[in-house]
Amino acid sequence: MFYGWWRLDNVPLIVGSILFNYALGGMLMRKPHRGLLAAGIAANVAALAYFKYTNFLVEIAGEVAGTSWAVSSIVLPLAISFFTFQQIAYLIDSSQGAATEHDFIHYCLFITFFPHLIAGPITHHREILPQFQDPDRFHPRWDMVATGGTLLVIGLFKKVIVADPFGTYATPVFEAARHAPVQMVEAWGGALAYALQLYFDFSAYSDMAIGLGLLFGVSLPLNFNSPYKARNMIDYWGRWHITLTRFLTAYIYNPIVTALTRRRMAQGLPVMSRGLMGPRAFATLVAVPTVFTMFVSGVWHGAGWQFIIFGLLHGFFLVVVHAWRQYKKAHGVPVDSSSKWQVALSVLLTFLCATVALIFFRSPNVGTALGVLAGMSGLNGVTLPAPLAAVPFAQQAGNALGFHFGSLELFDLNLAARLFIFLAVVWTLPNAYQWLCDHPTALTPNETVGAPTALVATRWRPTLVTGLAVGALSAVTLLTAFSSAPTEFLYFQF
Amino acid sequence: MSKATEPRGPDAGGGSMRQYVAALFGGALLFVTLLSGLLLLLERSGVLPPPQFANSLCLDEKLSFMRENQPRNVNLLVIGSSEAWRSFNSPEAVSSDPSLRPYNAGLCGKNIAQSAQVVSWLISRVPSVQSVLVIIAPGDLEGCSTSSHSSFNLQDVDQFVFGKRSKLIYYFKYFDANTLVRNIIGLSQYRRVTTSFNSLYINKFGDGPLDPTGSRGLLYGDPDLDDQCFAEFGRVAHLLRRRNIRLVVAEAPTNPAWKIRYDPTSSKSTMINQRINDALRGSKAVFIKAGDLPEKAFFDAYHIRWSYTPQFTRALLKKMNQAS
Numbered sequence: 001m002f003y004g005w006w007r008l009d010n011v012p013l014i015v016g017s018i019l020f021n022y023a024l025g026g027m028l029m030r031k032p033h034r035g036l037l038a039a040g041i042a043a044n045v046a047a048l049a050y051f052k053y054t055n056f057l058v059e060i061a062g063e064v065a066g067t068s069w070a071v072s073s074i075v076l077p078l079a080i081s082f083f084t085f086q087q088i089a090y091l092i093d094s095s096q097g098a099a100t101e102h103d104f105i106h107y108c109l110f111i112t113f114f115p116h117l118i119a120g121p122i123t124h125h126r127e128i129l130p131q132f133q134d135p136d137r138f139h140p141r142w143d144m145v146a147t148g149g150t151l152l153v154i155g156l157f158k159k160v161i162v163a164d165p166f167g168t169y170a171t172p173v174f175e176a177a178r179h180a181p182v183q184m185v186e187a188w189g190g191a192l193a194y195a196l197q198l199y200f201d202f203s204a205y206s207d208m209a210i211g212l213g214l215l216f217g218v219s220l221p222l223n224f225n226s227p228y229k230a231r232n233m234i235d236y237w238g239r240w241h242i243t244l245t246r247f248l249t250a251y252i253y254n255p256i257v258t259a260l261t262r263r264r265m266a267q268g269l270p271v272m273s274r275g276l277m278g279p280r281a282f283a284t285l286v287a288v289p290t291v292f293t294m295f296v297s298g299v300w301h302g303a304g305w306q307f308i309i310f311g312l313l314h315g316f317f318l319v320v321v322h323a324w325r326q327y328k329k330a331h332g333v334p335v336d337s338s339s340k341w342q343v344a345l346s347v348l349l350t351f352l353c354a355t356v357a358l359i360f361f362r363s364p365n366v367g368t369a370l371g372v373l374a375g376m377s378g379l380n381g382v383t384l385p386a387p388l389a390a391v392p393f394a395q396q397a398g399n400a401l402g403f404h405f406g407s408l409e410l411f412d413l414n415l416a417a418r419l420f421i422f423l424a425v426v427w428t429l430p431n432a433y434q435w436l437c438d439h440p441t442a443l444t445p446n447e448t449v450g451a452p453t454a455l456v457a458t459r460w461r462p463t464l465v466t467g468l469a470v471g472a473l474s475a476v477t478l479l480t481a482f483s484s485a486p487t488e489f490l491y492f493q494f
Numbered sequence: 495m496s497k498a499t500e501p502r503g504p505d506a507g508g509g510s511m512r513q514y515v516a517a518l519f520g521g522a523l524l525f526v527t528l529l530s531g532l533l534l535l536l537e538r539s540g541v542l543p544p545p546q547f548a549n550s551l552c553l554d555e556k557l558s559f560m561r562e563n564q565p566r567n568v569n570l571l572v573i574g575s576s577e578a579w580r581s582f583n584s585p586e587a588v589s590s591d592p593s594l595r596p597y598n599a600g601l602c603g604k605n606i607a608q609s610a611q612v613v614s615w616l617i618s619r620v621p622s623v624q625s626v627l628v629i630i631a632p633g634d635l636e637g638c639s640t641s642s643h644s645s646f647n648l649q650d651v652d653q654f655v656f657g658k659r660s661k662l663i664y665y666f667k668y669f670d671a672n673t674l675v676r677n678i679i680g681l682s683q684y685r686r687v688t689t690s691f692n693s694l695y696i697n698k699f700g701d702g703p704l705d706p707t708g709s710r711g712l713l714y715g716d717p718d719l720d721d722q723c724f725a726e727f728g729r730v731a732h733l734l735r736r737r738n739i740r741l742v743v744a745e746a747p748t749n750p751a752w753k754i755r756y757d758p759t760s761s762k763s764t765m766i767n768q769r770i771n772d773a774l775r776g777s778k779a780v781f782i783k784a785g786d787l788p789e790k791a792f793f794d795a796y797h798i799r800w801s802y803t804p805q806f807t808r809a810l811l812k813k814m815n816q817a818s
Contacts, residue, residue: 142511149518165672462514471521478522479669484647485546 002114003078010077014112017047021087022107028094029102037095041088048084051076056303079117081300085247086111090125092251101129115212119205121223121243127443128218137217146462147439148214153474154432155207158200160481162422166197169415174362176410177371184382186410187375193415194362195355196422199228202241207432210442221246222442226431228354231336231346233317236354244300248293256289275329286322291315301361306369310360317353347427383408385416436460526666533665536678540685543677545654545664547646551677552576552602552694552702555685557646559696560599560655568597569624571616573609576602576702577746577796578629582810583803584699590811595622598700606630607638608645610726615648617737619656625740627814628730631796632717632748632766639722688800691793704793705800712794713749716756724769731777741779742814743770747806749792782813 004011024040027033049057054074090107093099101107110128131137173190176182182190206224213220223242230236237245261271270281277285291312298311325335337343356373363369374380382403389395389405398405433441438459460466536542543551544558556579565571572582578600587594599616601609609628617623654664665674684694688703691710696702727743734741745766748757757763770781784806791802798806 142515146511146514146518149515153518462510464513464517467514467517468521468524471518471523472525473521474518475522475525476671479666480671483667483669484650485668485670485673486549486645 003112003117006078007075013047013077013080014083017044017083017087018108018111021091022102022104025087025090025094025099025107026102028091029097029099032095032097034095037091040091044084044088044091048080050074051080053299053303082117082120082122083111085122085244085300086124089247089251093125099125101125101133103129103132106132113213113216113218115209115216115218116220119202119209120241121206121209121221122247123220123243124246127221131218139217141217143462144214144217144440147436147441147460148211150436150460150470151207151211151214151432151441153211153470153477155204155209155211156477156481157204157473158207159204160477163197163200163204166193166200166418166422169410169418170194170197170362173410174364174368174372177375178364178368181380182372182375182410183380183408184375184378185384186408187372187380189411189415189419191355191359191372191376192419192423195228195351195358196419196426198358198362199426200422203431214440219440219443222433222444224431225433226426228351228426229347230350231343232321232350233314233353234321236350237314237318240354244297248297252296253289253293256292257285260284260289276326282323282326287319290318290322294318305366306360306363309366309369310357313357313360317357385411385413387413430458529665530662533662539682541678541682543674543681545661546668546670546673546677547651547654547664548603549668549670549673550603550645553604553645555694556599556601556696556700556702557651557655559700561661563698563700564656565597565599565616565620565700567622568595568620569622570594570596571613571620571623571626572596572598572600572629572700573613573616573626574600574629575604575609575631575634576600577631577634578627579700579702580704580800581746581798581803581806582627582629582701583703583800583807584697584701586804586807587811588699590808596699598702600629600700600702603645604634605636605638605720606634606723607726609634610730611648613730614733615652617734617739619652623739625742625814626730626734627810628741628743629746629810630743631746632719632762633714633796635719635723635766636717637723638720638726640720703800703803704797706793708793710794713752713755714795719762719766724773727770727773727779728777731774731779734779735777740818741774741777742817743774743779743781744810744813745770745781745783746796746798747784747787747791749795750786750789751792752795780814780817782810782817784810784813 003014020043021040024036028037028040051074090099106129109132110123110125113123113128116123170190170193173182173186174194177187177190203224206222209223210220221243225239225242227236227240230239264271264281264284270278271285272281292315294311294315295308296311297314298307298309301307301310328335337346359372360366360369363372382401383406384394384398384403386405386407389398395405435458439462533542544554547554547557570587572578572584579598579602580600582596582598582600584596584598587596597620599612601612604612606628613626613628617626650664650667653659654661680692681694684690684692686695687693688695689706691704691706693702693704695704731741745763748763753760753763767781767783774781787798787802787806791798791805793799
């Protein structure tokens with residue numbers, strides 16, 4: 001019912017996909033067969049490719065052929081990227097004997113369990129199916145209701161009160177960059193606003209999914225763990241869309257590395273030794289699999305050159321981090337510094353790299369992304385917000401550097417304040433799972449996120465005051481979410 | 495599986511968890527109660543902003559005025575954007591012609607298509623209307639085909655203005671905490687003064703007198719005229735003719751500085767006149783121009799200082815009488 005709410009005509013697709021993969025999974029459990037497995041994976045990928053990439057591929061073919069071919073628009077079925085990956089994992093594990101549970105109703109519930117269906121986490125059968133066999137899970141538990149409800153409210157608050165308003169600042173900048181150059185301050189404002197919009201949006205969906213799951217007695221895996229606190233890109237991908245990283249690592253990266261390692265060993269070529277490897281081994285065993293895996297990640301996120309560049313950029317960043325760590329190991333330097341300044345610098349650098357990649361992710365095409373980047377680089381001139389001119393010596397400093405002071409259509413002090421406040425929130429406060437660390441939330445959160453270590457190291461307690469405060473927060477959020485008020489119209493006052 | 499996620503039976507967490515869940519609902523109810531109390535307190539203090547139907551303070555404030563001062567027994571309905579709201583001087587009109595019972599329903603930010611919607615709404619509610627005066631500026635002739643026909647939900651606004659439901663309902667339905675808080679700031683003063691650009695003072699006829707000392711320095715720019723806007727005049731004329739209501743479309747004067755910059759040869763003005771006359775042809779509606787005013791009469795491209803509105807209003811009424 002949840003799946004059909006948006007488009008009823010997509011229901012046969014998910015039903016067909018479930019029936020096909022359940023049947024194939026059963027066959028592979030009974031008798032593993034490489035050809036059958038490959039055919040199953042190919043069928044899943046083909047369905048995903050048809051719905052997600054046909055328009056893009058036809059466009060490319062048209063460009064190559066010098067024509068403007070077009071196909072009637074294909075509407076992307078809800079959640080196809082998520083349930084396709086889940087079922088590919090199930091097929092592979094069935095073939096390898098890692099999947100044993102094969103109850104049809106449980107399988108259907110595993111795929112269609114609505115809290116995680118549209119935005120993840122990408123669940124793994126090993127962590128979900130056993131929960132369905134546990135009758136204890138289907139009795140209401142006050143602790144799960146309490147923490148699930150709290151997470152749901154936190155997620156809704158992040159989405160409605162924090163993420164969406166950032167979108168009203170980011171969208172005009174990216175829209176403007178499609179057609180005209182944008183100023184440096186405006187471009188930075190738009191890029192940072194989007195970085196925070198997506199952060200809080202995805203964090204919100206992950207919280208809501210896990211919270212809703214708990215209300216139904218099901219624990220979902222952690223999917224988002226303060227990624228902007230990451231010290232490098234490897235750390236970042238261990239915190240951002242954790243279940244996607246887990247899938248890509250287990251089913252794409254690791255098999256490639258294993259195959260390439262075996263081939264090099266068979267050829268008598270050196271592989272990794274004591275965590276170190278030579279440049280050629282590094283290129284073959286680290287750089288190639290990493291870049292390819294992130295290329296797949298980019299393609300999975302969307303159809304378009306900008307998504308491919310997004311993936312390749314992340315591949316490049318990851319290779320640089322791996323190479324840097326190899327260099328440090330080879331020279332006997334500790335891989336992770338304990339200096340607070342170096343940690344802060346590495347967190348900032350990682351955040352900036354992620355923001356640059358997100359510009360491609362947000363842009364409707366590569367040209368727009370390059371336009372925003374050109375603006376951020378100052379290539380379109382530097383106009384600083386007029387109120388800054390009132391700051392002592394600002395005018396002189398601006399003049400010396402060739403900057404101007406003037407009004408900026410796409411940047412205002414409200415945005416500056418919001419960016420400052422929420423970057424401070426992101427970097428200094430514990431996340432929801434750290435706050436709730438003494439109680440049931442996501443699967444294995446304690447090992448992953450630990451107790452609060454941020455500046456404000458509070459822990460959630462089920463007290464009356466906390467309940468009233470979270471309840472009041474839920475009222476503000478729901479009133480805002482269901483409000484009919486249009487976006488504020490800052491028309492001249494007459 | 496961590497300790498935290500181990501299933502432990504229905505009473506896991508015991509009474510404290512049950513109490514917490516109850517507090518969640520209690521907190522939500524408490525907030526709604528406190529917000530209602532705060533709104534009532536603000537109303538008593540005279541600083542309650544209007545419900546955010548359009549989330550534009552000057553427009554929402556006018557709707558709130560209309561609720562408190564419903565148009566009854568009026569025979570002249572003045573319609574348009576802020577141009578109509580700020581420029582028509584109803585007291586002057588009444589002193590010139592005591593038979594007039596005007597009501598200024600100009601709503602800021604409205605293009606002519608949206609104003610047409612307001613005409614349709616109000617004449618259905620106010621049967622005493624005999625004449626509709628639509629005052630336009632060039633900027634009102636933009637964006638009719640791209641913008642929504644109404645910047646607010648007409649059904650809700652109709653119930654708000656003419657219905658008897660508590661207005662608290664609309665604060666919850668149109669809840670926007672940020673704007674609500676921001677609108678409170680300075681509201682008391684803006685409702686009293688006529689010299690601030692943010693003035694929200696409205697006289698008993700619905701006019702919005704504004705006479706600031708300086709100029710806003712805003713010339714707005716060259717309007718991108720929309721064909722759909724001109725078509726709207728024909729639609730309104732047809733609607734009013736069926737109801738036997740007289741329609742007068744008046745082009746308000748523009749700041750000479752605007753004319754020099756954007757219409758030096760008057761070709762745009764001539765074209766606007768021609769197209770409006772074409773749209774009204776075949777109806778009994780008339781199109782008039784109220785004459786020019788000096789630059790000092792304006793505080794931006796279109797809006798006339800209140801001290802010059804008697805002159806404008808008298809000229810307008812004279813042309814209306816001549817045309818009848």
